[in-house]
Amino acid sequence: MTTRAAPHLPAGPARATAGAGFRQSLALAWRSLIQLRNNPWELADYSIQPVMFVLLFTFVFGGAIAGSSDGYLDYALPGVIVMNMLFVTLYVGMGLNEDLTQGFFDRLRSMPLAAWAPLAGRILADTVKQAWSIVLLLGIGFLLGFRVQSSVFHVLAAVGLILVAALAFSWVTILIGLLATSPTQTQLYGYSIIFPIAFVSSVFVPADTMPDWLQPIAEGNPVSTLTDAVRGLLSGAPFVDDALASLIAALAITVVAVPICLTILRRTT
């Protein structure tokens, strides 16, 4: 009983306040970012790999796919930005899995933190990483001749849309991180999902060039709608339908994945 024991130690609030939870999330986001100091490979993953994809696809495949490298860059850059978002998001799940398997998550749970702070911290850090990758890719694109045909507001809207999608996809990677038994396994499962959904989409080629049986899959893939929306926003083409479809998909993924993740997290206790 709570009232019986004598050394009733004075204690603070019965639960963490929202403000405290927010500060804890910021501290944990800071942690995810300064981890990069000791883990430069992760930073290379957000930086070198996407640049490599842009260069390879533009100069190696561009001629074959679109007739010229320049022409293909306009098509492929938004796709690479979206695909890279998926890969960067995988670090949310890998980081969580590392914390779970190495015991650091236990330390966090033994402290008086808001229950949502560890996940929120990771997602917050992910948003910063995503923003960095997007800016980097747009910069490389600019150097190679990619030009935004719309306004600065459209670009911001495109970035916002990608960040919302990343937020939703985070929960998929969190789910993978909860189910996998090691960070390496998390990465393996993640890649097994990300490669097909990124390639069976309009990221690199229009869906209507695919075989009949594959077209509906590629067209219904939320990665396609997101890519088409970003393409529209950057090139001044229509984007509203695709943007709305992307937001609905993000909402749907979140609504399904969040309760599953939270249930699994609670079950581990």
Next chain:
Amino acid sequence: MCSGAMIEADGLTRRYGETTVVDSIDLAVREGTVCAVLGPNGAGKTTTVRMLATLLRATSGSASVGGHDIRRNAHRVRQLIGLTGQYASVDENLSGRDNLTLIGKLWGMSGKRARARADQLLTAFDLVDVADRAAGRYSGGIRRRLDLATSLVANSRVLFLDEPTTGLDPRSRSGLWETVRELVADGVTVLLTTQYLDEAAALADHIVVIDQGRVVADGTPNDLRGHVGGRTLTVRPRRPRDLPLVQERMAAALPEALSSSRGGVRARIEDIDGIQPVIDRLAGLEIAELSMNDPSLEETFFRLTERPSPFPAEPAIKDIP
């Protein structure tokens, strides 16, 4: 259970399906004392600590820390405790300094305050030289020190140490013991789990021996020795050829007398008065050693957990030239 305990468990039980890992454990740890939960691998030590540290829900039973129920008031319990796990739970991708600073910030300190506290602990735990290196590259002993320092960022009044010295070399081990003693001198309450009897005996005011999820004995280190009962009398003649004679005469007084491999005769002796008839019978023989030994904690432990001892229960024999 006696009330007034800093850590108190009442029938704490954890089942996984059909398997009962922790079976109705009672505990009471007074403020400023060390309680050692001693048991072999798989006895349920870690599960017990995880329940008390609010990481794992009990299937039944209850427990409190600092008067706060671990289930209904988990958030308050978490404000009081520090936890050092069997597997070092520090962030391997952060330096020692950043680990400590992060934990300070999570406890609500300002950045400046958290950095100052980190500096303090780095000095106190002799981690200054490695402070800016990634914790993943630390040796086992250093990592464990960082882990313990991390548990102490907020001056927690209750510490759970889950096998704090498993895998450490003897020097790191005694260093950690010293730290635990200092903390207890400051009034910190410690619950530690260990598979090492000497560790329990060296640190604990109270030992709870558990095996297969159940408490099999409970008391001070001396109580536990008493539990087994009797002491061992060893007699060694100066000349090895006198051994059969010594054995024959001892056996007349103490029927259990057996010659040992080390040139002596050993017998269990229930009380100190039993020694006089033995001495009388040994008159005239040249004796090199005559000693009385408490049963070792090893013997006690294996007796309590009902496992065959891998150690021959033999007291160390001192040579007398």
